[in-house]
Amino acid sequence: MKLRLQITKDRSIRFISHLEYARTLMRAVLRAKLPVAYSEGFNPHMKLSLASALGVGVVSQAEFVEMELKEPVPPAEAALKLRRALPAGIRVVTADAVDDHAPALMSVAGGATYQVVVPAANPDKISQAIGAFNEAGSLPFIKKAPKTKAGVKEIDVKFYIPHLEAELQDGKLTLRFDCRITPAGSMKAVDLVNALNKQYELELPVELADIERLDLYRVDDLGRHEPMLAGAQ
Amino acid sequence: MTKRDYKKDFTIDMLSAVEKPARYTGGEFGSVVKERAEVRIALAFPDVYEVGMSYLGFKILYHILNRMEGVAAERTYAPWVDMEKLMRERGVVLTTLETKQALAECDLVGFTLQYELSYTNILNMLDLGGVTVLAQDRKEDEPFVIVGGPCVFNPEPLADFFDLAVIGEGEETLPELVTVYKKWKAAGRQGGRTGFLQAAAQVSGIYVPSFYDVTYQDDGTVQAVTPNQKVAQPVIYKRAVKDLATVDYPTDPIVPFMSIVHDRIMLEVFRGCSRGCRFCNAGMVYRPVRERKPEQLRQMARQLVDNTGYDEISLFSLSTADYSCLDPLLDGMLKEDFKDERVSVSLPSLRIDSFCIDVAQKVNSVRKSGLTFAPEAGSQRMRDVINKGVTEENLMDAVSAAFANGWKKVKLYFMIGLPYETDADVLAIATLAKKVLYKYKEVTGKGGAMVTVSVANFVPKPYTAFQWAAQDSLAEIKRKDLLLKEAFSRVRGINYQYHESKVSVLEGVFARGDRRLGAALYKAWQQGERFDGWDDCFNFDLWQQVFTDCGLDPHFYADRVRGEEEVFPWEHVSPGVAKAFLANEYRKAKLAQLTHDCRHGACTGCNVCQQLGVTVVDYTGQVPVPAPAAAAPVNLQVVQTAGTPDTTSVAPVTEEVRPQ
Numbered sequence: 001m002k003l004r005l006q007i008t009k010d011r012s013i014r015f016i017s018h019l020e021y022a023r024t025l026m027r028a029v030l031r032a033k034l035p036v037a038y039s040e041g042f043n044p045h046m047k048l049s050l051a052s053a054l055g056v057g058v059v060s061q062a063e064f065v066e067m068e069l070k071e072p073v074p075p076a077e078a079a080l081k082l083r084r085a086l087p088a089g090i091r092v093v094t095a096d097a098v099d100d101h102a103p104a105l106m107s108v109a110g111g112a113t114y115q116v117v118v119p120a121a122n123p124d125k126i127s128q129a130i131g132a133f134n135e136a137g138s139l140p141f142i143k144k145a146p147k148t149k150a151g152v153k154e155i156d157v158k159f160y161i162p163h164l165e166a167e168l169q170d171g172k173l174t175l176r177f178d179c180r181i182t183p184a185g186s187m188k189a190v191d192l193v194n195a196l197n198k199q200y201e202l203e204l205p206v207e208l209a210d211i212e213r214l215d216l217y218r219v220d221d222l223g224r225h226e227p228m229l230a231g232a233q
Numbered sequence: 234m235t236k237r238d239y240k241k242d243f244t245i246d247m248l249s250a251v252e253k254p255a256r257y258t259g260g261e262f263g264s265v266v267k268e269r270a271e272v273r274i275a276l277a278f279p280d281v282y283e284v285g286m287s288y289l290g291f292k293i294l295y296h297i298l299n300r301m302e303g304v305a306a307e308r309t310y311a312p313w314v315d316m317e318k319l320m321r322e323r324g325v326v327l328t329t330l331e332t333k334q335a336l337a338e339c340d341l342v343g344f345t346l347q348y349e350l351s352y353t354n355i356l357n358m359l360d361l362g363g364v365t366v367l368a369q370d371r372k373e374d375e376p377f378v379i380v381g382g383p384c385v386f387n388p389e390p391l392a393d394f395f396d397l398a399v400i401g402e403g404e405e406t407l408p409e410l411v412t413v414y415k416k417w418k419a420a421g422r423q424g425g426r427t428g429f430l431q432a433a434a435q436v437s438g439i440y441v442p443s444f445y446d447v448t449y450q451d452d453g454t455v456q457a458v459t460p461n462q463k464v465a466q467p468v469i470y471k472r473a474v475k476d477l478a479t480v481d482y483p484t485d486p487i488v489p490f491m492s493i494v495h496d497r498i499m500l501e502v503f504r505g506c507s508r509g510c511r512f513c514n515a516g517m518v519y520r521p522v523r524e525r526k527p528e529q530l531r532q533m534a535r536q537l538v539d540n541t542g543y544d545e546i547s548l549f550s551l552s553t554a555d556y557s558c559l560d561p562l563l564d565g566m567l568k569e570d571f572k573d574e575r576v577s578v579s580l581p582s583l584r585i586d587s588f589c590i591d592v593a594q595k596v597n598s599v600r601k602s603g604l605t606f607a608p609e610a611g612s613q614r615m616r617d618v619i620n621k622g623v624t625e626e627n628l629m630d631a632v633s634a635a636f637a638n639g640w641k642k643v644k645l646y647f648m649i650g651l652p653y654e655t656d657a658d659v660l661a662i663a664t665l666a667k668k669v670l671y672k673y674k675e676v677t678g679k680g681g682a683m684v685t686v687s688v689a690n691f692v693p694k695p696y697t698a699f700q701w702a703a704q705d706s707l708a709e710i711k712r713k714d715l716l717l718k719e720a721f722s723r724v725r726g727i728n729y730q731y732h733e734s735k736v737s738v739l740e741g742v743f744a745r746g747d748r749r750l751g752a753a754l755y756k757a758w759q760q761g762e763r764f765d766g767w768d769d770c771f772n773f774d775l776w777q778q779v780f781t782d783c784g785l786d787p788h789f790y791a792d793r794v795r796g797e798e799e800v801f802p803w804e805h806v807s808p809g810v811a812k813a814f815l816a817n818e819y820r821k822a823k824l825a826q827l828t829h830d831c832r833h834g835a836c837t838g839c840n841v842c843q844q845l846g847v848t849v850v851d852y853t854g855q856v857p858v859p860a861p862a863a864a865a866p867v868n869l870q871v872v873q874t875a876g877t878p879d880t881t882s883v884a885p886v887t888e889e890v891r892p893q
Binding site: 014015017021023027028029031033038044088207209 | 244245246248249250254255257258259260261262488490491492539540541542543544575
């Protein structure tokens with residue numbers, strides 16, 4: 001069976017890298033003594049994968065990990081064992097089991113919800129900019145793309161993030177938004193701030209942006225959001 | 234405790250801007266967080282996180298101290314230069330990882346002295362942590378600064394900066410010291426700072442530098458080190474645990490998020506090494522050999538694997554192939570305890586003379602990475618001078634076996650600048666390396682071997698037979714390097730690696746330095762020196778200027794031959810080894826005479842056991858050894874230790890000379 005879990009990356013460990021996070025999970029699986037499967041071959045590796053890579057510094061309420069088990073373990077029991085074996089900054093939210101042939105978690109995510117909090121010095125200008133963003137048909141942005149020849153790639157921010165909810169309070173701007181994930185990729189939440197700064201000449205301090213992924217979800221044929229795990233409430 | 238509003242937060246932009254931010258955020262599995270504690274002690278490692286987290290000594294002390302009621306032991310590391318810059322710009326204080334106490338808010342701050350080139354980091358960390366750098370200026374409510382570790386056998390260059398030193402093994406000493414501290418604190422800090430230091434000085438193995446006066450002769454050498462307090466003993470002998478089975482060992486160590494230098498279980502199979510290599514400081518200061526029983530080690534290994542989730546166990550010691558019960562231990566672990574698990578066992582180093590195919594067969598491996606051997610010197614005469622003793626035949630047998638079993642890469646460690654070394658001895662390094670290279674063709678019938686020759690500069694250390702010897706001057710080191718470069722030019726298949734000589738000079742100065750060097754250390758730190766062991770930070774010109782400004786001559790410390798009668802600056806702090814023994818070893822070195830290992834033979838007279846009331850603990854013959862395994866394809870993993878791996882041992886000794 002495949003065990004699927006929704007887990008967190010709390011504020012206290014937000015600065016560990018994706019690789020470090022994955023390694024930590026693998027060690028926790030060993031400490032929990034779950035009967036995890038390994039790949040064949042000369043250098044076998046644990047059959048464990050994360051649904052999507054999270055940027056360093058981003059907090060998450062919704063990380064999804066999938067692992068193949070050699071023998072079935074009730075998800076609730078597996079979750080309990082893992083809870084004891086995880087460091088304080090990773091919590092198990094829900095657990096679910098699917099059969100070995102279910103499509104990989106990685107391929108089913110259709111979108112993510114983010115919250116970005118950033119100091120805001122000029123509320124009027126920002127309000128206007130948010131309004132303009134929500135009205136705009138498209139917003140081209142040149143993002144860094146280290147793996148391509150050019151090193152950059154032009155994307156349409158509005159394709160990924162159609163709408164922003166904004167709140168300005170106590171000198172802080174809080175943005176909440178859904179960001180589309182496609183088989184071809186997605187965009188980083190931090191690039192939304194960069195794009196707003198560029199397009200509307202805001203001076204939001206990107207380096208202080210406090211970013212949190214609130215949810216990751218599937219999108220059905222009608223565009224409705226569905227939870228990643230069937231067993232989740 | 235200092236009551237101040239410290240700025241402690243590493244903000245998002247700071248952590249986003251630095252390399253490896255996980256160095257600074259803690260929260261690892263197994264870390265112990267005690268919000269309330271009577272005594273808070275910072276275990277401070279004067280280098281970056283991934284180096285410090287690999288240090289076994291602190292794993293042990295963290296465990297032992299945190300088991301004490303009301304005591305919180307926490308960790309702190311030197312921030313890398315990128316983070317330091319941000320901290321200084323914004324006035325952020327250096328804290329512990331666990332409860333984010335500024336170092337100044339701790340009761341005790343204990344630094345380990347692993348290598349001389351980390352000394353500037355100690356000053357820097359104190360300053361970043363809000364602690365007054367000079368001990369004599371520290372205020373009543375500031376923490377006590379403690380040092381310990383291998384370099385504590387000459388702590389004098391740091392005497393201006395620490396309040397007390399723990400000499401030798403800390404497992405028993407530190408809890409005793411903490412108990413004394415608790416009492417002193419509970420009694421209303423009776424007698425102030427001096428009151429505590431007086432009480433601490435009565436704990437065996439505790440050295441308080443301010444309780445000693447040093448006088449010098451006209452020629453600059455030490456005349457005498459004299460106690461100026463009744464409680465100060467003339468000589469502080471190290472503490473050594475009699476039987477390792479009686480002290481607690483951490484079976485639930487911290488599992489870091491980020492990769493660290495030794496990212497595996499470290500299972501200490503024994504402590505000490507008495508092979509008696511004459512250049513080796515560790516071999517003298519960790520005596521005598523004390524083994525753990527295989528049954529205990531297997532239990533510990535089981536718990537460690539269960540508690541950490543690590544899948545690799547390193548059998549740790551100064552020379553693990555010397556462990557008397559290695560065979561039964563490996564069999565028990567691999568054929569029984571972990572036979573159905575993906576757990577591999579590795580040895581940090583292997584000996585040339587008994588490159589046991591037997592052991593090799595038992596140790597699992599995934600990759601055939603290179604093998605490392607340390608002949609240390611190129612010629613037989615030189616290897617006898619340093620009491621290394623291994624023969625060329627040993628090396629050729631070892632590499633033949635390795636090549637025959639599929640290895641292509643061999644790394645050889647050597648030193649240059651050893652006492653009594655001639656150019657012929659230096660050139661013998663090249664000859665030997667070439668023989669290893671050609672051996673590959675002889676064994677396999679084809680070319681393509683890769684031999685890496687790593688050459689380090691010898692630095693004489695206190696409490697070794699070579700403590701009287703002069704270190705080679707910079708010019709001489711460079712000349713010898715050129716000799717080797719020339720000898721290796723146009724040789725394909727040999728990769729010659731040479732260590733920075735200027736760094737060795739500084740190491741040499743501080744290794745055998747005295748209290749007067751404190752001024753230079755302070756000045757160099759003020760001018761921005763830290764991380765001297767890192768090439769990109771080390772500034773030799775600055776150090777030279779600082780020595781000149783302080784009226785100190787680095788040559789006096791590094792490349793001067795000491796007279797037989799000279800009083801060394803470190804003699805009042807002792808691992809128990811007799812000076813006469815070392816002097817005799819130095820004489821034997823000149824004659825290229827060997828001294829045997831006392832572990833299985835007669836006492837060689839170093840006097841450590843007699844002085845400290847301890848004995849060699851070796852279980853040879855007390856645990857049944859299984860029949861040798863049938864020859865099978867070798868699967869061997871060799872993991873290198875940081876620093877200079879001592880991967881060889883002394884060959885069986887025929888001659889025996891008892892020192893007087």
